[in-house]
Amino acid sequence: MKLNLQDLEKISTLTLKYYNQHAEDFFVGTSNHDVSQNIMSLLHYIEVGPPFKILDFGCGPGRDLKMFAQMGHIAVGLDGCKRFAAMARDYSRCEVWQQDFLNLDLPANHFDGAFANASLFHVPSQALPRILSELHTTLKPAAVLFSSNPHGHNEEGWNHGRYGVYYNLDTWRCLMSDAGFTELIHYYRPDKLPREQQPWLASVWRRN
Secondary structure, three states, X not given: XXXXXXXXXXXXXXXXXXXXXXXXXXXXXXXXXXXXXXXXXXXXXXXXXXXXXXXXXXXXXXHHHHHHHHOOOEEEEEEOOHHHHXXXXXXXXXXXXXXXXXXXXXXXXXXXXXXXXXXXXHOOOOOHHHHHHHHHHHEEEEEEEEEEXXXXXXXXXXXOOEEEEEOOHHHHHHHHHHOOEEEEEEEEEOOOOOHHHOOEEEEEEEEO
């Protein structure tokens, strides 16, 4: 079913409303999550010398943004949720842009890496090619994009107040390739568990 502009705006508005209403609970519930494997997977493949310019795309309350800054990198957060953007600024002391994923305004050829941890799956599939193209453009040539999304069988729709798309690996590969990225690695998380207990598909891509 093709979504019109009003449909897309409703999806974004209601998903952001959910996060604004649950911002503090989300921060408490995720502050101790260990995503160091994901952070190091991004940094490992960046070819220029540090410090790196990193875009934390969907930074939430700023947990990973703060980690990048503490590691000495120049980290910029981006989130559409007003409460998250404010919390991330306070928590990380980094620059944070409040931008709806469906209405991005990003500088071209600016970042060495983009970290999209549990964020891109909220973009409706119809809009995702455009958003991936905008991420491609904001990255420098040969820069790196990390993504982690809950995977599935390409289901799409509402889940407890949030909109999500749950791609399988083949579909995700096609979307990223069409956007001008080359796969470097993929893996499932949490680490060292049976596949049926690994709901997250993580992958790292280089801008062509």
